[in-house]
Amino acid sequence: MERSGYHGRFGGMFIPEILVATFEELKTAFEEVKKDPSFWKVYQDLMSTYSCRPTPLTYSENLSRHFKGPHFYIKREDLNHTGAHKLNNVMGQGLVVQRMGKSRVIAETGAGQHGVATATMAAKFGFECTIYMGEVDVARQRPNVFWMEQLGATVIPVKDGARTLKDAINEALRDWAANMDTTHYVLGTVCGPHPFPEMVAYFQSIIGTEAKEQILDKVGRLPSRVYACVGGGSNALGIFQGFLDDSEVELVGVEAGGEGLKSGKHASRLASEDASVGVAQGYKTYFLQDDDGQMLETHSVAAGLDYIGVSPILSAYHEEGRVRFEATTNEEVLEATRLTMRKEGIIPALESAHALACTFREAPQMSGDDVVLVNLSGRGDKDIFTIADALGDESWKQFIATKAEAYSA
Numbered sequence: 001m002e003r004s005g006y007h008g009r010f011g012g013m014f015i016p017e018i019l020v021a022t023f024e025e026l027k028t029a030f031e032e033v034k035k036d037p038s039f040w041k042v043y044q045d046l047m048s049t050y051s052c053r054p055t056p057l058t059y060s061e062n063l064s065r066h067f068k069g070p071h072f073y074i075k076r077e078d079l080n081h082t083g084a085h086k087l088n089n090v091m092g093q094g095l096v097v098q099r100m101g102k103s104r105v106i107a108e109t110g111a112g113q114h115g116v117a118t119a120t121m122a123a124k125f126g127f128e129c130t131i132y133m134g135e136v137d138v139a140r141q142r143p144n145v146f147w148m149e150q151l152g153a154t155v156i157p158v159k160d161g162a163r164t165l166k167d168a169i170n171e172a173l174r175d176w177a178a179n180m181d182t183t184h185y186v187l188g189t190v191c192g193p194h195p196f197p198e199m200v201a202y203f204q205s206i207i208g209t210e211a212k213e214q215i216l217d218k219v220g221r222l223p224s225r226v227y228a229c230v231g232g233g234s235n236a237l238g239i240f241q242g243f244l245d246d247s248e249v250e251l252v253g254v255e256a257g258g259e260g261l262k263s264g265k266h267a268s269r270l271a272s273e274d275a276s277v278g279v280a281q282g283y284k285t286y287f288l289q290d291d292d293g294q295m296l297e298t299h300s301v302a303a304g305l306d307y308i309g310v311s312p313i314l315s316a317y318h319e320e321g322r323v324r325f326e327a328t329t330n331e332e333v334l335e336a337t338r339l340t341m342r343k344e345g346i347i348p349a350l351e352s353a354h355a356l357a358c359t360f361r362e363a364p365q366m367s368g369d370d371v372v373l374v375n376l377s378g379r380g381d382k383d384i385f386t387i388a389d390a391l392g393d394e395s396w397k398q399f400i401a402t403k404a405e406a407y408s409a
């Protein structure tokens with residue numbers, strides 16, 4: 001065990017002895033990348049030719065009018081290749097893997113979005129790719145599994161434990177320990193042992209750097225608030241990094257309120273009183289756990305926010321008071337999704353709709369000429385089953401039933 005990479009009292013590097021060498025190698029590679037002035041340029045070029053960067057900043061005129069102010073500006077991470085900010089991270093790590101001279105990547109995925117992004121990156125870079133996924137999630141996320149396999153990845157259903165994300169993480173770590181020389185573990189968010197939180201935050205900072213330039217260019221002043229949803233925290237830290245030094249800009253992280261904070265059925269670590277500080281999965285942060293350190297079940301309509309831990313960097317900003325944390329409920333989120341579709345012609349991911357829902361809830365506290373910036377982390381096409389179900393679309397239900405019948409026949 002080694003103690004480094006702390007943010008306040010959070011973070012660290014709680015890893016088994018066998019992985020120390022590969023973490024040291026990764027730390028060194030990342031240090032070199034940060035010092036190399038040509039690296040960021042190569043990264044930016046890659047993202048601008050492969051993933052529509054810089055992503056646009058959209059003025060949401062209709063929503064602004066609907067709420068009679070503030071002025072809503074939306075950072076369009078949904079327009080990235082594969083439909084979300086996740087590609088910013090995996091492509092950056094791909095370049096690091098190339099520099100380290102490795103030829104194989106592995107990842108674990110719950111909802112499948114990070115698996116699809118990683119399989120995409122592996123295809124583009126010519127890496128071998130294995131994705132670990134709990135057996136339960138494999139069944140739940142059939143379309144994503146299909147695409148991962150078509151992109152050339154091997155998807156391994158994990159049959160241990162509860163057969164979900166946590167078990168997939170254990171299996172991926174086992175693989176990494178056995179194949180360190182050739183293999184890199186592509187972590188999907190700003191969590192896990194050092195240097196992952198810093199490295200993922202570094203690549204995602206491209207969101208905030210662009211957004212600040214764009215809003216100054218369009219509006220001529222900084223926003224009064226910046227909103228982003230928080231699962232592990234990568235899209236939030238990505239956009240927040242553009243504004244951390246501007247103390248007049250309030251940063252708001254929005255967690256999954258599920259069925260309401262009082263119901264106990266949520267995934268809110270920093271906005272609720274239900275989480276406590278502990279060490280798990282290689283790092284120290286707030287976890288939703290019981291008094292014995294057993295992880296609690298989390299609930300959210302958005303699979304990407306349904307996680308027990310949260311970035312150690314965000315836990316530190318929480319304690320310093322630099323970021324305010326809120327939670328929005330499934331119901332508020334579905335209403336925000338509906339409104340954004342109707343008013344702006346944008347289908348937000350259910351994760352991203354958490355940030356929108358909080359902005360809408362707080363709009364009445366703001367003045368007509370306040371400017372707010374919302375990070376739209378991803379597009380909602382993937383959520384068609386959940387959204388159709390929640391909005392009670394009868395013809396859709398019939399379509400699914402017919403398909404299910406056809407498949408089982």
Ligand SMILES: *Cc1c(COP(=O)(O)O)cnc(C)c1O
Binds near residue numbers: 233
């Ligand atoms: C994965 C995902 C998230 C949650 O991850 P963070 O690391 O908190 O950003 C949010 N939005 C979308 C669209 C996602 O795919």
